[in-house]
Amino acid sequence: MSLDEIAKRANVSRATVSRVLNNYPHVRPHIRDRVLQAVQETGYIPNAVARSLVTKRTNMIGLLLPQDARETFADPFFAILIPSIAEACTVHQRYLMLSMVTLNQEEGFYQSVLRGGHLDGVIVGVSMFDDPILPQLIQDGLPLVLLGRHPYYPQAHWVNIDNLQAASQAVSYLAAQGRQRIALVSLPASLVAGADRRDGYKRALLQAGLPIDQRLIIETNGSYQAGQAAMSQLLQLDQPPDAVFAANDPLALGVLHELQNAGLRAPDDVAVVGFDDQPSAAYASPPLTTVHQPINDLGFKTVELLLEAIDGQFSAPQHRILPTTLVRRASA
Amino acid sequence: MSLDEIAKRANVSRATVSRVLNNYPHVRPHIRDRVLQAVQETGYIPNAVARSLVTKRTNMIGLLLPQDARETFADPFFAILIPSIAEACTVHQRYLMLSMVTLNQEEGFYQSVLRGGHLDGVIVGVSMFDDPILPQLIQDGLPLVLLGRHPYYPQAHWVNIDNLQAASQAVSYLAAQGRQRIALVSLPASLVAGADRRDGYKRALLQAGLPIDQRLIIETNGSYQAGQAAMSQLLQLDQPPDAVFAANDPLALGVLHELQNAGLRAPDDVAVVGFDDQPSAAYASPPLTTVHQPINDLGFKTVELLLEAIDGQFSAPQHRILPTTLVRRASA
DNA sequence: TGCTACAGTGAAAGCGGTTTCAACAGCGTG
DNA sequence: CACGCTGTTGAAACCGCTTTCACTGTAGCA
Numbered sequence: 001m002s003l004d005e006i007a008k009r010a011n012v013s014r015a016t017v018s019r020v021l022n023n024y025p026h027v028r029p030h031i032r033d034r035v036l037q038a039v040q041e042t043g044y045i046p047n048a049v050a051r052s053l054v055t056k057r058t059n060m061i062g063l064l065l066p067q068d069a070r071e072t073f074a075d076p077f078f079a080i081l082i083p084s085i086a087e088a089c090t091v092h093q094r095y096l097m098l099s100m101v102t103l104n105q106e107e108g109f110y111q112s113v114l115r116g117g118h119l120d121g122v123i124v125g126v127s128m129f130d131d132p133i134l135p136q137l138i139q140d141g142l143p144l145v146l147l148g149r150h151p152y153y154p155q156a157h158w159v160n161i162d163n164l165q166a167a168s169q170a171v172s173y174l175a176a177q178g179r180q181r182i183a184l185v186s187l188p189a190s191l192v193a194g195a196d197r198r199d200g201y202k203r204a205l206l207q208a209g210l211p212i213d214q215r216l217i218i219e220t221n222g223s224y225q226a227g228q229a230a231m232s233q234l235l236q237l238d239q240p241p242d243a244v245f246a247a248n249d250p251l252a253l254g255v256l257h258e259l260q261n262a263g264l265r266a267p268d269d270v271a272v273v274g275f276d277d278q279p280s281a282a283y284a285s286p287p288l289t290t291v292h293q294p295i296n297d298l299g300f301k302t303v304e305l306l307l308e309a310i311d312g313q314f315s316a317p318q319h320r321i322l323p324t325t326l327v328r329r330a331s332a
Numbered sequence: 333m334s335l336d337e338i339a340k341r342a343n344v345s346r347a348t349v350s351r352v353l354n355n356y357p358h359v360r361p362h363i364r365d366r367v368l369q370a371v372q373e374t375g376y377i378p379n380a381v382a383r384s385l386v387t388k389r390t391n392m393i394g395l396l397l398p399q400d401a402r403e404t405f406a407d408p409f410f411a412i413l414i415p416s417i418a419e420a421c422t423v424h425q426r427y428l429m430l431s432m433v434t435l436n437q438e439e440g441f442y443q444s445v446l447r448g449g450h451l452d453g454v455i456v457g458v459s460m461f462d463d464p465i466l467p468q469l470i471q472d473g474l475p476l477v478l479l480g481r482h483p484y485y486p487q488a489h490w491v492n493i494d495n496l497q498a499a500s501q502a503v504s505y506l507a508a509q510g511r512q513r514i515a516l517v518s519l520p521a522s523l524v525a526g527a528d529r530r531d532g533y534k535r536a537l538l539q540a541g542l543p544i545d546q547r548l549i550i551e552t553n554g555s556y557q558a559g560q561a562a563m564s565q566l567l568q569l570d571q572p573p574d575a576v577f578a579a580n581d582p583l584a585l586g587v588l589h590e591l592q593n594a595g596l597r598a599p600d601d602v603a604v605v606g607f608d609d610q611p612s613a614a615y616a617s618p619p620l621t622t623v624h625q626p627i628n629d630l631g632f633k634t635v636e637l638l639l640e641a642i643d644g645q646f647s648a649p650q651h652r653i654l655p656t657t658l659v660r661r662a663s664a
Numbered sequence: 665t666g667c668t669a670c671a672g673t674g675a676a677a678g679c680g681g682t683t684t685c686a687a688c689a690g691c692g693t694g
Numbered sequence: 695c696a697c698g699c700t701g702t703t704g705a706a707a708c709c710g711c712t713t714t715c716a717c718t719g720t721a722g723c724a
Contacts, residue, residue, distance in 0.1 A: 002710055013674045018712060026671055048448035049390065050710035052381045054679050060429070060450075073411040074611070083405050086432045093441055095450065097392070098430045100418045109425055116380035117680095118392075118427065225615050261617070279406070283557055285593070334680055345704045350682060358702060382680035386709045449710095 001044050009038040021046060060095040061306060062113070062122040064133070075222065076249065076278035077295060078125075081147075084299025085123065091300075092307055094120075114142060121310045123302055126150055127191045145306040147298070148192055149319065157309055157318045159302045163193050166291045166324040167200025167245065168207075170273045173326055174243040175208035179271055183216040183241035185230040185251050194219075197247045197275065216241055220251060227254020228261075235262055243271040243332065249278040252288055256331065260285075271332035286330035293324045333376050341370040353378060384449075392427040393638060394445070394454040396465070407554065408581065408610035409627060410457075413479075416631025417455065424639055426452075446474060453642045455634055458482055459523045477638040479630070480524055481651065489641055491634045491652045495525050498623045498656040499532025499577070500539075502605045505658055506575040507540035511603055515548040515573035517562040517583050526551075529579045529607065548573055552583060559586020560593075567594055575603040575664065581610040584620055588663065592617075603664035618662035625656045 007014045012031060019027050020035040027035075038044070052058045063085060065078075073079065082098075089096040099113060114122065114137065121143035126134060129152070137144060138153055146158035174182050184201045187194030198217070205212055215237055220226035227246060231254065234241055246252035252274030259266055266272045266286055274281060274290035281288040301320055308314065339346045344363060351359050352367040359367075370376070384390045395417060397410075405411065414430075421428040431445060446454065446469065453475035458466060461484070469476060470485055478490035506514050516533045519526030530549070537544055547569055552558035559578060563586065566573055578584035584606030591598055598604045598618055606613060606622035613620040633652055640646065 003712095004710085014711080015674060015676095015713080016672090019673090022712085026673090028672065031672085045443055045447045047385075047710055048444065048450050049381055049384045050449075050679090051712075052679095053379075053385050053681085053710080054712045056679085058381065063430075073405075073415050074408065076406065079405040079411060082430075083432065086430055090432065090441065095445060096430050098395075098414075098418055098428050100415065100422065109422065111377055112380065113427060115377045117382075118380045224612060228615075257617075280556060283560075285589075335682095336680085346681080347683080347704060347706095348702090351703090354682085358700095360702065363703085379680055382709090383682075384709095385680080385711090386682045388709085 001042055002047070006035065006038045006042065006044050009042070010034040056117075058095075058118055058120055059093065060097055060119055061089065061303070061310075062097045062099050062119045063125065064122055064137075065098070065100050065125045066127055066131070076280070077276055080278070080295040081125075081299050084296045085303055088300045088303035092303065094303070094307070115140060121145070121306045123147060123306055127193060129190055129192060129195075143306060143309040145302055145309060147302055149196075150192055155317050157305055157314070159298060159305055159320045159322070161293045161298070161322050161324050163196035164200040164203070166293070166326075167197040167247070167275070168204040169200075169324075169326055170275070170291050171201050171204035171245050172208060173328075174245065174271055174273060174332060175204060175210060177243075177271065177332070179243035180210065181213070181216060181239060181241045182210065182243040182245060183234050184218070185227060185234075185244055185246040185255060186217060186219050187222045187247045187251075189219060194222075194247060201245055222248055222251060224250040224254040224257075227251035228258040229254075231255040231258035232262075235264075241270060244273070246272065246274050249274040249276040249281050249288065249290055252281075252290060252331075253284055256284055256286075256288070266331045273326075273332045277327055281327075282329065284331070289329045289332040290327055291324050292327045294322050297322055333374055334379070338367065338370045338374065338376050341374070342366040388449075390427075390450055390452055391425065392429055392451055393421065393635070393642075394429045394431050394451045395457065396454055396469075397430070397432050397457045398459055398463070408612070409608055412610070412627040413457075413631050416628045417635055420632040420635035424635065426635070426639070447472060453477070453638045455479060455638055459525060461522055461524060461527075475638060475641040477634055477641060479634055482524055487649050489637055489646070489650045491630060491637055491654070493625045493630070493654050493656050495528035496532040496535070498625070498658075499529040499579070499607070500536040501532075501656075501658055502607070502623050503533050503536035503577050504540060505660075506577065506603055506605060506664060507536060507542060509575075509603065509664070511575035512542065513545070513548060513571060513573045514542065514575040514577060515566050516550070517559060517566075517576055517578040517587060518549060518551050519554045519579045519583075521551060526554075526579060533577055554580055554583060556582040556586040556589075559583035560590040561586075563587040563590035564594075567596075573602060576605070578604065578606050581606040581608040581613050581620065581622055584622065584663075585612075585616055588616055588618075588620070598663045605658075605664045609659055613659075614661065616663070621661045621664040622659055623656050624659045626654050629654055 003014045003017050006017045017035050020032050086096050124146050126146045126148055138156060144156060146156050149158050149160045171182060186198050189195050202212055218230040218233060220230050244255050246255050252272055255272050256266055259270055264270055274288050277290045277292035281290050305318055305320060335346045335349050338349045349367050352364050418428050456478050458478045458480055470488060476488060478488050481490050481492045503514060518530050521527050534544055550562040550565060552562050576587050578587050584604055587604050588598055591602055596602055606620050609622045609624035613622050637650060637652060
């Protein structure tokens with residue numbers, strides 16, 4: 001069923017049907033009603049593809065996730081972020097295309113996704129410094145928002161939290177309690193957020209007049225198991241830490257678990273602070289002190305920034321920084 | 333840049349360019365080369381929307397997730413399933429549209445997504461018996477595959493595991509060890525899978541000659557915290573259980589945690605079996621005995637079944653059942 | 665009353681591809 | 695040599711919508 005059919009049924013031209021459907025003014029009420037009735041009767045839904053062909057808008061935005069997206073999904077950060085983005089899309093009447101395509105994997109397919117005109121814009125769940133897709137993407141000129149700042153692409157819009165500041169605050173909090181040997185269980189340094197949180201950790205130590213001890217810094221892949229392993233390793237040091245800043249909550253929970261296995265207690269023996277404030281953090285034993293980041297807002301703001309970018313509202317790159325807060329529970 | 337431009341550049345007609353691009357036979361090699369060279373030089377990518385308008389194919393499939401998708405994403409089952417589906421789409425050169433739209437929420441938007449011609453077919457991450465979207469969807473006639481069987485819609489294709497049989501096997505395993513009071517920490521009965529696993533539990537009890545004790549059956553929302561709460565409740569019974577079958581792994585891990593809190597040990601005091609075999613199950617303490625389901629395969633088979641359905645290969649509804657295995661670790 | 669301005673409408677031209685159809689060349693055959 | 699194929703190509707129609715443009719009719723105004 002097409003426009004023509006409605007047009008015939010309502011005894012008007014296709015142009016008029018189109019006007020009614022798109023809420024143009026300058027259509028006389030009784031004509032509008034006739035059209036709407038025909039639409040009602042037939043259950044007509046306009047063909048989105050045909051519409052897109054002429055309007056150059058698909059109302060579809062892409063969410064590009066990193067190659068290792070399988071691990072990504074296990075991360076509670078993404079488990080909250082992705083539904084937020086999806087919801088934001090629905091709220092704004094946009095469709096969401098999920099893509100885990102990588103450059104090396106399927107060059108041609110990647111090209112056709114991104115440059116085939118299917119997408120109005122793209123959100124890049126970027127993270128790595130050297131993501132191979134980014135350069136192409138940015139050159140393509142497709143409206144784009146990065147989820148997280150990226151030092152190499154100042155011209156790109158992004159939404160982020162202040163990872164450095166947030167991490168610094170968490171570590172300062174530990175230092176203020178008199179903790180002397182504060183360990184860092186970190187994310188991969190290849191991630192921008194990983195590097196930022198590490199830098200925040202170091203800055204806080206220096207500000208507190210504490211030394212930076214490389215043996216207290218353990219780089220991990222960010223998983224629960226890695227947290228366990230890291231803590232286990234830290235406990236074997238001659239001088240084990242009296243506090244741990246874990247760069248995300250899964251790591252922190254792993255750390256807590258390993259402490260428990262070793263017969264140690266948090267915060268008495270070792271204070272632990274996490275990052276993310278994932279829902280289960282409050283239910284850990286002991287409940288986890290952690291940096292809360294507004295993941296939901298992050299998703300919404302990112303979508304909204306992208307939509308504004310698609311509308312061409314900006315001449316300069318936009319950088320939105322959302323606030324974090326340290327949530328004090330029992331673990332530190 | 334459009335077909336015309338390539339046509340002019342290669343000094344052929346648009347039809348010929350189209351033929352080359354779609355690998356038609358009957359194009360003389362030197363003409364084909366000329367066209368390909370023009371494509372190369374210009375970096376031309378055909379407009380997918382225009383193509384879709386005439387071919388009636390968008391190469392895009394939808395993944396419809398339930399209303400409570402936010403919880404859904406926290407479930408490791410979906411954390412594995414969704415990337416699998418995404419990967420299967422990439423492998424088969426299809427795009428994936430993620431949708432959490434619900435009927436009540438945005439009727440119009442829902443309609444335009446599903447009936448606007450954007451989608452070649454839909455995977456429904458169905459679960460509830462009375463999902464309000466399903467009737468419409470099935471009537472719409474859009475190619476569709478359910479993720480999990482549904483008793484009310486025999487005409488729909490689906491891919492599933494045999495939940496009843498798998499649960500039954502797990503409980504029989506406990507009974508064979510001489511466990512007398514086997515509790516069930518179940519999923520909501522409003523979920524088909526929840527009901528199936530509960531029925532399997534009951535069947536195994538009856539087959540083992542054990543009574544069905546309603547006090548030993550606790551219905552939950554399937555979360556880790558719910559598992560803790562359920563176990564806590566079970567331990568307050570006059571005669572607490574000596575085994576627990578948890579209907580998914582988060583529940584089982586919560587149960588284990590609560591046992592530990594109560595100073596009890598698994599499997600000595602209470603044996604615990606889970607369901608899913610999520611990656612972290614092997615790292616639990618004790619490592620979790622659980623029903624392994626091939627979530628990855630589930631994702632791939634579902635996509636492949638949908639693609640076949642889109643090709644119109646079936647006259648009868650297809651039901652694919654994938655095998656499960658009980659993975660014996662230390663918790664039971 | 666005669667003009668202008670503008671609201672309201674339809675015809676038709678795209679959007680960028682695919683596909684049908686007809687035309688033409690070159691070939692083997694009777 | 696006429697004929698019918700087959701292989702190869704281009705012209706043009708078409709997919710279903712939006713949007714421009716031109717054309718009415720009517721109201722407002724001098």
